[in-house]
Amino acid sequence: MEKKKTKVKWDVKGEGESGNKIVVRGARTHNLKNITVEMPRGKLIAVTGPSGSGKSSLAFDTIFAEGQRRYIESLSAYARQFLNKLQKPDVDEISGLSPAISIDQKSASRNPRSTVATITEIYDYLRILYARVGQPYCLDTDVPIEKLSQDEILGIVLKSIEDKEVTEAKKEKVLGIELSKGKVSIFAPLVVGRKGEYYQLLYDLLNKGYETVKIDGQIKQLRERIELKKTARHDIDVLVDSIYVSEFTDSPKSSKERLSEAVELA
16 A cells, blocks of 8 residues: 655644644554544643553654654755754654654663753753843843943943032042042952852962952952952952042043043953
8 A cells, every 4th residue: 555645844833723732643653553643732741551552653753753854854955964864754644743852761861950951952052042132130120231342331430420429429638639538449350159269369469460359348458368268159359440539520531541441451
């Protein structure tokens, strides 16, 4: 008897009666005897039966095999040349099918925390997808996190100085010159939430001419004795430059150039 040609079109958009279910008609793979079965999409389906009844033949060798074959055929000719050509399963028609993932019950992974994503290595691609396409927000202020250029950072700092710092900063006399107590400090993050003592890092910063660091929110001098717990997580920022607010009104050109160099170095 001549076998019918397998249909290979995708039907996953809800069009027609098979849009919300997977329909397998005339499956004859291995032990299957020309069976027809319908399964709802978006549900957890369990295929049960005695040994040799064709459970694996239906799930793995028919439904999954056809889904994998259709996915490979949807790739470009250049990509397909690196993949083995898969044969069509012995079935009349499969509709409502989308790309499938198969995990054998004899998986080699022994990690109890493994998931479908980690076992199939999709997890790494999902991380890239969310990092590139998703919009991150600050956990504390619910403000979108955006990448800023050096000019945009300078604009934000200068606007803050003009709107707030100049009017609110208190003044004091240093060597007979009246200066504002307010300062603009530029810190560069070096360690963010990592464990370690970082003795060598702090020593190298001192040799490079830096004097002040902020460790876990506290200002410390590099010439002081600094001891960090090796098993605790730390945040370490180095002070690149500190500029009095009054300098932006007394000599705006030089102070802006100094701020620009500090931001670029940070």
